[in-house]
Amino acid sequence: MFRRASSILLVVFAFSSEDALSQPELRVSDITIVGNRALSETTILEQMEMKTVSWFSEHILQHDPSIFDPSMLEADLRSIETLYQREGYLFVRVLPPELTTDQPAGSVALTLRIEEHAPVLVKDVAVTLPDLRQDDRHITDSLLAPARAGFVLTRESVFRDAHLNADRKALLTALVNGGYPFAAVNYSLAVDSTDTTVSVRWVITPGPAAVFGAPSVTGNEYVSQDLVLNRLRFQEGDRYDAGKLESSQSAVYNLGLFNAVVVSTNPDDSTARTMPVTVTVKEARRLRLLLGAGYGKDEQFRLSAELRLLDVFGGGDRLSLELKRSALQPYEIKLTFIQPDFLFRDVTLSLIPTIRSETETAYSMKRRGSRVSLERPLFSRLSGSVGYGVENVSLDTSSIATTNPPGQVLDEYTKHSMTFSLLWNDAAPLFDPVGGMSVTLRFTLSGLAESDPYNFTRTLLDLRRYDRLWEGTVIASRFAIGNARSRDAGGFIPVEERFYAGGSNSNRGWARFQLGPTDPSGTPVGGSSLIDGSFEIRQQISGHFATALFMDYAEVQEPAFTYSLSALQFAAGIGLRYMTSIGPIRLDIAKPIFAGDLPVQYLFSIGHAF
Numbered sequence: 001m002f003r004r005a006s007s008i009l010l011v012v013f014a015f016s017s018e019d020a021l022s023q024p025e026l027r028v029s030d031i032t033i034v035g036n037r038a039l040s041e042t043t044i045l046e047q048m049e050m051k052t053v054s055w056f057s058e059h060i061l062q063h064d065p066s067i068f069d070p071s072m073l074e075a076d077l078r079s080i081e082t083l084y085q086r087e088g089y090l091f092v093r094v095l096p097p098e099l100t101t102d103q104p105a106g107s108v109a110l111t112l113r114i115e116e117h118a119p120v121l122v123k124d125v126a127v128t129l130p131d132l133r134q135d136d137r138h139i140t141d142s143l144l145a146p147a148r149a150g151f152v153l154t155r156e157s158v159f160r161d162a163h164l165n166a167d168r169k170a171l172l173t174a175l176v177n178g179g180y181p182f183a184a185v186n187y188s189l190a191v192d193s194t195d196t197t198v199s200v201r202w203v204i205t206p207g208p209a210a211v212f213g214a215p216s217v218t219g220n221e222y223v224s225q226d227l228v229l230n231r232l233r234f235q236e237g238d239r240y241d242a243g244k245l246e247s248s249q250s251a252v253y254n255l256g257l258f259n260a261v262v263v264s265t266n267p268d269d270s271t272a273r274t275m276p277v278t279v280t281v282k283e284a285r286r287l288r289l290l291l292g293a294g295y296g297k298d299e300q301f302r303l304s305a306e307l308r309l310l311d312v313f314g315g316g317d318r319l320s321l322e323l324k325r326s327a328l329q330p331y332e333i334k335l336t337f338i339q340p341d342f343l344f345r346d347v348t349l350s351l352i353p354t355i356r357s358e359t360e361t362a363y364s365m366k367r368r369g370s371r372v373s374l375e376r377p378l379f380s381r382l383s384g385s386v387g388y389g390v391e392n393v394s395l396d397t398s399s400i401a402t403t404n405p406p407g408q409v410l411d412e413y414t415k416h417s418m419t420f421s422l423l424w425n426d427a428a429p430l431f432d433p434v435g436g437m438s439v440t441l442r443f444t445l446s447g448l449a450e451s452d453p454y455n456f457t458r459t460l461l462d463l464r465r466y467d468r469l470w471e472g473t474v475i476a477s478r479f480a481i482g483n484a485r486s487r488d489a490g491g492f493i494p495v496e497e498r499f500y501a502g503g504s505n506s507n508r509g510w511a512r513f514q515l516g517p518t519d520p521s522g523t524p525v526g527g528s529s530l531i532d533g534s535f536e537i538r539q540q541i542s543g544h545f546a547t548a549l550f551m552d553y554a555e556v557q558e559p560a561f562t563y564s565l566s567a568l569q570f571a572a573g574i575g576l577r578y579m580t581s582i583g584p585i586r587l588d589i590a591k592p593i594f595a596g597d598l599p600v601q602y603l604f605s606i607g608h609a610f
Helices: 002-014 041-047 055-059 070-086 138-149 161-177 225-229 242-253
Strands: 027-034 098-102 107-115 121-128 184-192 197-205 211-218 258-265 274-283 287-296 300-310 318-325 331-339 348-359 364-377 382-395 412-425 436-446 456-470 473-486 529-542 545-557 569-580 583-593 601-606
Touching: 027 041, 041 070, 070 107, 070 161, 138 161, 161 184, 161 197, 161 242, 211 225, 225 274, 242 258, 242 274, 287 601, 545 583
Parallel strands: 027 107, 121 197, 211 274
Antiparallel strands: 098 107, 184 197, 258 274, 287 300, 300 318, 318 331, 331 348, 348 364, 364 382, 382 412, 412 436, 436 456, 456 473, 473 529, 529 545, 545 569, 569 583, 583 601
16 A cells, blocks of 8 residues: 555656646656566556557547546556466566656656566465265266366466466366256465465365256247257256257257247256256248348449248248349359258258359359258367269350360360368357368369269368457468369360469459469469468457458469469558458458569458458
């Protein structure tokens, strides 16, 4: 308390002169942290309410600078001490601040000196169950042993509040998922100030073991109760497991029939041994018409309409009819039928007939066909699918590169293909990921019918990662590698199955499909080998606005299995984003580098590049 009072007195004294009193407000021009080793200056400054404002933020973004306030500074000093104490530095001292005023500029600079002292280390950790019943002896070995093995707070580690809470959560999760919904996990701390250590003692009261009761469904009108109950990951009488409630909620929601799903338990009291379960659902509208319009540099103006009908045949199925039009696709008509729990639980059947026209810089064609696939989750974040497709292609042979062998280019042909896919994804949220990653592996085998003129395989691996550095700043990266290999003597790959690079969602320093081999007239040839990647720093600046700095790289090679780092083409750029609920409206400006005097690309689109 004396130290706090002396800080206030020093601040008041520093501003009690006649000159200072004549300045009603002083702008905080700089804050310097001295003596910090355990925590970075950025981390400490983020803890403070009093902040400096850059020239750009003040004059361009119109952010108001912090005005010096002794009471705010006092609160900030307490916040810094609390921050250090949470990180294990219980004996930290934040010394009275040094203030340097610039009366003509109307500003003040602060220097905060910190004496961290030694952190508190963990002396020992004990777990006790004082009231353990004979029937619950398995708790110590089968339930708590894995949680104890994963403790963050261990002997001689630095004591941190976050680590204490993490260990408590691990113990409680193990108990609740192991059939003890009313478990209590408490702790006591014995601090020895002579050697700056602490002894941690966990005290666990498991409470009664419980099982799941009979589940019930509320809120459903057109969706059958049996369909919902079949998605639950437990049965009546199973040992209670909170994790199964969460996975059941996701499984029911993933049917695509509901706007909201809540799976909850409603025990009569804290001694109940049977946990009744209620599944509360809010059904989506059974019939919906969705209209859309947009603009992008590649697609230009685009229009779309989708008619959706849910639970057509009473088994949770979904039927949709989509119509699209853009410069790249003058028309597309797609009918999609999805049947969940097809033959087996969690197996989803998709049937998708499609008719569309494509007008690319590399080719123009009409395509019609149908694809059927089966998809199933394999693990919590991993799913797999297998599909079979038949497609007829009518190609405008005058639209493709002149370097294609005339004898191998057909104006009409049919493809019979099987596609195998694996997807691992924990990136979230959906339209603006700030954490997690996704990995997609897709392998296609084409030429399954004897009449097919082209026989080939196509493989594409796509990896994306998102890391939040701090609030408002995300680093996003993408790497894709692909290969197409002909199984014919002529080695020909259909133009629509080749790889291309350049455009809004590829290397943004090149126009769509323009990175890679071309014929003398500039028409893209495409290739059988692809590397395509990006590195992007996304920064929120104000309200709905954000910026991005990015570096893209890509290469396309005509032969299969041909990759060369020296052939990579790079581009650097900056982007402006306006964030919406369905992703950003995006403006990117990109310039090829290390590639001569190539023009700057201006790209406008909706959604992140990846």
